[in-house]
Amino acid sequence: MTPVRLTAEVDYRALVRTAISGIDRDRRRSWERAGHLPRTIITELATHGVFRERWAPGATGGLPRLVAMAEELSGCDSGLALAAMGHSEVFIGALTWLADGSAQHALLEDALDGQAVGCFGATEPQGGSDLSGVRSTATREADGWRLVGRKRYISNLGGATHLLAVARVAGSGPRDLALFLVPLATPGVCVEGFFATAGLRSCDVGEVSFDVPLGPGALLGAPGMGLAYASRLLQFERMSICAQLLTAGRMALGLAAAHARQRKLGDGPLLGKQAVRHRLAQAHAQLTVAEAALRDTVARGVAGVGFAHEAAALKLIVSDVVERVTDDCLQVFGARGYTTNFPLEGWWRDVRLARIGGGADEVLTELLASRLALADPRFDAELDRLMTADIPRR
Ligand SMILES: Cc1cc2nc3c(=O)[nH]c(=O)nc-3n(C[C@H](O)[C@H](O)[C@H](O)COP(=O)(O)OP(=O)(O)OC[C@H]3O[C@@H](n4cnc5c(N)ncnc54)[C@H](O)[C@@H]3O)c2cc1C
CATH class of the missing domain: 1.10.540.10 (Acyl-CoA dehydrogenase/oxidase, N-terminal domain)
Structure with missing residues (x-):
């Protein structure tokens, strides 16, 4: 690695x-x-x-x-x-x-201190990509809130003590969300069970329903700001996802290259085959560029420059790159790569989630596309100049 x-x-x-x-x-x-x-x-x-x-x-x-x-x-x-x-x-x-x-x-x-362990509940049975469709609802009561709803596909639900839940505030618009701190041991909170997943199997993924009274201190931040809060938190999640993916990609490539060096095919090593060598070299090039982009995005953040757009772009590209890299590395391993005696199949399954969770590919692409709709004075002026000069020459 x-x-x-x-x-x-x-x-x-x-x-x-x-x-x-x-x-x-x-x-x-x-x-x-x-x-x-x-x-x-x-x-x-x-x-x-x-x-x-x-x-x-x-x-x-x-x-x-x-x-x-x-x-x-x-x-x-x-x-x-x-x-x-x-x-x-x-x-x-x-x-x-x-x-x-x-x-x-x-x-x-x-x-x-790890005495409280948190998990994040945004996704619901009817969908996770569009948070304005959240149905879990918080209603103001004399002494706090009543939170009613259901969250699905919550990572580490079984190991957590608290759920950070995204909920709609009753009586407000669909985009007026808020964050609530829900102790999972509260009567009225029910962990419904868990889903078997393709990868990342040590971390459970569960469903929880709730119909609970909560004190005023359960509201985290301002009501109506939940979408903005979730968007910012997702930036950090996306950076972590990219680092996790690149680690899996590097481990897969390291093992695949070792296999290609040691595996004899005909009169030479597998790495002697140009198709294999180039496949691994392409993987190395893509990981190298993605790692540099991650470092660059980290540096932006540390310097106090916004990195929301960059984190979204990075996750979109890294998910795709690492999915292909792990697939190519598994290919180089042949049948062994497909067996559970080797970790290739595990990485291959694990990385697939990244194109869905933390912002699906299509959601991130839409987010990035929205920037293209903004006026750009430099290129708008340049296009005007070119269009004005766009006349036939004699
Ligand atoms: C292992 C695992 C762990 C998870 N952990 C958590 C967690 O801890 N907390 C949590 O809240 N959620 C978690 N999730 C849920 C995850 O965040 C959602 O799966 C994700 O947000 C997508 O929501 P969805 O599955 O409901 O798909 P949907 O919203 O139903 O979308 C289905 C598909 O439609 C496409 N799509 C969506 N929007 C658009 C669009 N605008 N344009 C074009 N195509 C679109 C995408 O391909 C998407 O995959 C987890 C999921 C898994 C599998």
Whole structure:
């Protein structure tokens, strides 16, 4: 694996490595078989300071640490990386940004220490791409809120203590969403069960329904701002997804190249075949460019420059690149790559989610296309000049 090393983050990376050093293959296999991560695993990471140190330099100042965390955890277990991403980049991210009052600040401290574990509930049975279609509804009551609804495909629901739920505020427009902190142990909250998934199998993905009274402190941030909040949190999630994907791509390429060097086909190594060599070289080139783009986007964020557009573009491209890279690497492995004795098929299954979750390809493409509809004075003027001069010559 060649992680996107950010030299200033060597200590943080070492901290994450120490935190996961006790997680061996048998332990990871047992999580996959169970379809759940142990409830204590996020606490274990927190004990080593994985979350507290990630957030010490702030949301954007800590972007290099976000990348290091994603790379190290996905190199260990892809499901663990997914669960930690939800807890850190969405749950802690939301609390760091929006917590108000002693109870919410106490919850933030608990989350940084892994005593509270968060998951994010945006998707509902009727859809996840269009958040303005959210049906879960929060109604104001004399002493707080009543939250009624259902969330589906929630990562690490089984290991979480709190759900950060996106809900519509009763009596307002469909885009007037809000974020609510829901302790999962509250009577009226029911974890309905879990879905078997193609990849990322150690991290459960579940459905939860709720019809609960919540105190006024359950509202995080301002009502009506939920869509804007979710959009910002998704930027960080997308950066983490890209780092996880590139790690899987690099691991697949490293193993495929080793196989191509060692596997004899006819009178030479498989790598001697130009078609194979070029396939792997293309994969290497695409990963190299994508890694550079990730570093560049991190640098933008750290410098305080907006990176929402770049993170969306990056995720769109990296998902596609890494899907093809893992597929090509599996191809180079032949039948072995398709068996569970080798990790190729696992990476191949894992990375597929990225084209759906965290903003499906089509949603991101629409988002990026919206920029093209904006007037561009430089090119609009240049086109005017060219059009004016567009006359036949004698
Ligand atoms: C393993 C896993 C973990 C997940 N974890 C979470 C989680 O922790 N929290 C959470 O809230 N959700 C989670 N999800 C759900 C995920 O975010 C949604 O699947 C995703 O947002 C897409 O929503 P949907 O599946 O309802 O698809 P839909 O919204 O029904 O869309 C279906 C397909 O239609 C296409 N499409 C959508 N919009 C457009 C458009 N505007 N133009 C053209 N085509 C379009 C896309 O190809 C999309 O895949 C998870 C899903 C999985 C599988």
